[in-house]
Amino acid sequence: MTAEIIDGKAFAARVREKVAVHVARLKDDHGITPGLAVVLVGEDPASQVYVRSKGKMTVEVGMNSYEHKLGADTSEADLLALIDSLNNDPAVHGILVQLPLPDHLNEDLVINAIDPAKDVDGFCIANVGRLATGQKSMVPCTPLGCLMMLRDHHGSLSGLDAVVIGRSNIVGKPMAQLLLGDSCTVTIAHSRTKDLPDVVRRADIVVAAVGRAQMVPGDWIKKGATVIDVGINRIDAPEKGEGKTRLVGDVDFASAVEVAGAITPVPGGVGPMTIACLLANTVTACSRANGLEEPE
Numbered sequence: 001m002t003a004e005i006i007d008g009k010a011f012a013a014r015v016r017e018k019v020a021v022h023v024a025r026l027k028d029d030h031g032i033t034p035g036l037a038v039v040l041v042g043e044d045p046a047s048q049v050y051v052r053s054k055g056k057m058t059v060e061v062g063m064n065s066y067e068h069k070l071g072a073d074t075s076e077a078d079l080l081a082l083i084d085s086l087n088n089d090p091a092v093h094g095i096l097v098q099l100p101l102p103d104h105l106n107e108d109l110v111i112n113a114i115d116p117a118k119d120v121d122g123f124c125i126a127n128v129g130r131l132a133t134g135q136k137s138m139v140p141c142t143p144l145g146c147l148m149m150l151r152d153h154h155g156s157l158s159g160l161d162a163v164v165i166g167r168s169n170i171v172g173k174p175m176a177q178l179l180l181g182d183s184c185t186v187t188i189a190h191s192r193t194k195d196l197p198d199v200v201r202r203a204d205i206v207v208a209a210v211g212r213a214q215m216v217p218g219d220w221i222k223k224g225a226t227v228i229d230v231g232i233n234r235i236d237a238p239e240k241g242e243g244k245t246r247l248v249g250d251v252d253f254a255s256a257v258e259v260a261g262a263i264t265p266v267p268g269g270v271g272p273m274t275i276a277c278l279l280a281n282t283v284t285a286c287s288r289a290n291g292l293e294e295p296e
């Protein structure tokens with residue numbers, strides 16, 4: 001028996017449709033168009049691709065997209081001044097600063113300069129604290145997308161054993177908070193975890209957010225477990241031709257699919273959900289800013 005493949009691409013399309021319906025309602029009933037400002041500093045090629053696709057999808061769901069592309073040598077003062085002006089711009093409901101920033105800029109300082117109500121990435125300390133204390137917050141997009149897929153698959157997550165591999169501020173830690181919020185028994189594993197295979201084998205839910213290609217083999221997975229693979233790793237693919245590469249996750253899909261109950265593929269799993277959740281967060285921020293009903 002092989003696992004059910006959780007189709008993140010199709011799921012993300014459904015999330016975007018719901019966002020578009022809510023955007024249309026905000027426009028028609030209240031004359032408000034949600035706006036997302038994306039700030040890109042420097043010329044990192046991967047970041048440029050992400051920013052382009054965020055802008056395109058923002059417009060596709062009917063929202064306004066404001067792109068601010070700044071040179072790699074932009075000063076901290078100039079970047080903070082831009083964030084301040086976006087914080088005070090009523091047409092902007094969500095602000096995202098594309099990470100990583102060039103080395104001379106202090107990421108913590110910049111992220112925490114964003115108005116928490118507009119922090120659609122959910123990375124500022126105020127939102128991290130609200131999430132940890134169970135208060136209404138902006139939830140980081142990647143873990144939010146993972147949670148949506150898990151809820152959709154399981155219904156209730158209450159009482160399930162979940163292992164999150166990775167403890168980054170943008171994926172691992174908020175993922176663990178969300179699973180705890182849904183009453184899972186949560187273990188956070190990382191590079192110093194002793195006997196990782198044994199820890200993973202206990203889990204009903206495995207979320208892998210490490211950044212190491214195919215690190216988790218099928219024989220670490222409990223039979224029937226749900227596997228959410230956040231990792232995006234590029235590896236050589238000589239079978240596709242000389243110099244060719246392909247994307248793989250942190251989980252060895254071929255062996256894991258034989259034991260898991262459900263699994264997200266890479267690509268086509270968590271990745272598409274991240275941008276869909278960014279759009280959903282922007283509509284939520286816009287609704288809250290205007291004292292209107294939030295999308296579910």
Ligand code: NDP
Pocket residue numbers: 142165166167168169170171172189190191192193196209210211212230231232233270271272274
């Ligand atoms: P980080 O590099 O910030 O964190 C990686 C985590 O993995 C760390 O906590 C690290 O532990 C842990 N780790 C490293 N090696 C091991 C090991 N051998 N055993 C157990 N744990 C280990 O990565 P991110 O959280 O930012 O991203 C993780 C992956 O997810 C990447 O592949 C990234 O590309 C992908 N990603 C995908 C997104 C999407 O939209 N699908 C969005 C964001 C990220 P320690 O803390 O001890 O060093």
